[in-house]
Amino acid sequence: MEVSYYPGCTLKTNGKNFEVTTLKLLEKLDVDVKELEEWYCCGVTFSQSEENLIQKVAPIRTLVKAKEAGRKKLLVLCAMCYNTLKRAVKFIKDNPDKRDVIHDFMDRESTKYFGDEVEIIDLLSLLKLIGREKIREVVGDKRLNLKVAGYYGCMLLRPRDIAIDSETNPTLLEEMLENFGLSPVYFPFRVECCGSYQILNNSDFVRKQTRLIVSSAIENGADFIVTLCPLCFYNLDEVQKEIAEEDSAFKTIPVMYISQLLSIAAGISPEINDFNLHSIDPRPVLREKGLL
Numbered sequence: 001m002e003v004s005y006y007p008g009c010t011l012k013t014n015g016k017n018f019e020v021t022t023l024k025l026l027e028k029l030d031v032d033v034k035e036l037e038e039w040y041c042c043g044v045t046f047s048q049s050e051e052n053l054i055q056k057v058a059p060i061r062t063l064v065k066a067k068e069a070g071r072k073k074l075l076v077l078c079a080m081c082y083n084t085l086k087r088a089v090k091f092i093k094d095n096p097d098k099r100d101v102i103h104d105f106m107d108r109e110s111t112k113y114f115g116d117e118v119e120i121i122d123l124l125s126l127l128k129l130i131g132r133e134k135i136r137e138v139v140g141d142k143r144l145n146l147k148v149a150g151y152y153g154c155m156l157l158r159p160r161d162i163a164i165d166s167e168t169n170p171t172l173l174e175e176m177l178e179n180f181g182l183s184p185v186y187f188p189f190r191v192e193c194c195g196s197y198q199i200l201n202n203s204d205f206v207r208k209q210t211r212l213i214v215s216s217a218i219e220n221g222a223d224f225i226v227t228l229c230p231l232c233f234y235n236l237d238e239v240q241k242e243i244a245e246e247d248s249a250f251k252t253i254p255v256m257y258i259s260q261l262l263s264i265a266a267g268i269s270p271e272i273n274d275f276n277l278h279s280i281d282p283r284p285v286l287r288e289k290g291l292l
Contacts, residue, residue: 004075046083180261
């Protein structure tokens, strides 16, 4: 299988451990991942105004490059980027008159994008497409002594018309954990918003959300929390550390990108994880479980 790949900005900097572990994992699963030769920032968030067409140029420019690459699927790892690109596709398909205006803005592109040429796919959906049989061929029948709380957050599940699974009771992340020999932990706040960019102007709210999510995962027996969003990772990892430094009674739990744990389960060296990018160090738990 061959797919195009859009990394986005964060996966080349603070989230590079998400990228590195995903690419190694997919290589082991015989997926040929081709990064787009030219790509742009997705715009970070999808504009809520239908008339703000200039903000929609950035994601459409990337989709034009994906179309020109000639592959049918575009893998997008970051949940924020996925949300923005997926909604841009829907907007283009639903608003042909505005699509033409957006194309007029793109004076450097001769190719036009109409919405159906390239399918945006997230990591979980790609793993489901690869299939359990292939995954088990790589992983084997071994099970790791790890209980993992899969945190979806918002961007992969909202709005409904771009969601990868049920908004209220998704199971895809847990299914993938099972396929890789891990034990999923269902906890009440797995689809609760972490606070997103409110960390910049309402940090008290983000701290409240982090406490709820982290405490719920721990109370339900998790050894780790995994996520697919760099912003969720920051809020649950860095903010959790800040809370722990101020409140000695607060219990912490390591947070990892799902690809980090799945790559370990697939027998890939944990050394590629770059644990120095974590505020809550996962290594003590990994050592305790015999994985380091």
